[in-house]
Amino acid sequence: MPLAVLPFPRIDPVLVSIGPFAIRWYALAYIVGILLGWLYARALIRSARPWGGRAPLDVLDFDDFVVWVTVGIILGGRVGYVLFYNFEHFLADPLEIVKLWKGGMSFHGGFLGCVAAVVLFARSRGLSILTIGDLTCAVAPIGIFLGRLANFINGELWGRPADVPWAMVFPGAGPWPRHPSQLYEAGLEGLLLLAILAIAVRAGALKRPGLVIGLFACVYAVARSFCEFFREPDPQLGFLWGGLTMGMVLSVPLFLAGLGFVAAALSRPPLRPARAESP
Structure with a gap:
């Protein structure tokens, strides 16, 4: 154990409380992440440089898509957590599934929810599924970064016991100093x-x-797997085969799928979008 550890900043998980209603940092991270991602995507669509001409969709199309992807993130993230991380608990008490304020979201489930939103929206508008997916993935790390910071503020998903100078004692995690793995994930999976x-x-x-x-899937899978070496596994699951964690296992198909997308994209000639119209 190190001679001294960094004090954990005890920040109230509730940002604002008005009567029975409360705004939590975790909910704020989702809201701000989606808002900033939406603004970044609009800037990319409006710029001719990333496309070599006019973008193959309008900002109004993406404005409508934000509602679809928000629903996909929330439903996919929750369903993924239920199925991948705590199925027996929710099977015994199904009403717990809708109690989102108690926490419990899965990135890999949220990613699948985003995929469903992209496919359904693109088909309904006659747009390119891959183009909508590219824009979504380009801005998604903003939300991941803010979400991991919210995990840190909540004092959840802490790291394994450590003797590094920046180790912290997290409330509810016992007396041992631990890696602030939420910050590692914010830096690697986010920034x-x-x-x-x-x-x-x-x-x-x-x-x-x-x-x-493809790049998003590959880099995220590698970053998440690396961070799992410092993150304490979920107590209801523990370590899986050979010391693997559920986060590592779920990252394997994500990485392989990413390689497939990269290979397919590079095998095709680049698009030649229409030139931006002159005023």
Whole structure:
């Protein structure tokens, strides 16, 4: 155990409370993440540079899509958590499924929810599924970053016992100093992934539909698997085969799917969108 540990900043998980209603940091992270992602996507659509001309969709199309993807994130994230992480608990008490304020969301489930929203929306509008997916993945790390910060504020999903100088004692996690793994995930799954995708977009990745999706899946899977070495497994699951965690196991098919998207995107010639119209 280190001689000294960093104090855990005890921030109230409830940001604002008005009577029986409360706004929590976790809910705020979702709201702000979706809002900032929406604004970033609108900026990409309006710019001719990432597409080499006019974007293959309008900002109004993406405005409508935000509602679809929000529902996909929430439903997919919750259903994923129920199925992947705590099925027996929710099977015994199904009413607990709708109590989102108690926490319990799965990234991999939320990702599948986003996929469903992308496919259904694109087909309903006659738009490219891959293009909508690319835009969604390009902005998604913003929400991931804010969500992991909210996990840290809530003092949940803490790391394994550690003797590093920045270890913290988390409330409810016993007396042992632990890795602040939520911050590791915020940095790698959020900021680093956002920077990599932004560089890819600037280099012309949006001209190859599906490439940003593939890069997102591959980089996230690697970052998440790395962070799992420092994150304490969910107590109801513990370690799986050979010391693997559920986060690692779910990241394997995500990584393989990402490789498939990258290979397919690079095998096709880049799009030649229509030139932006002159005023």
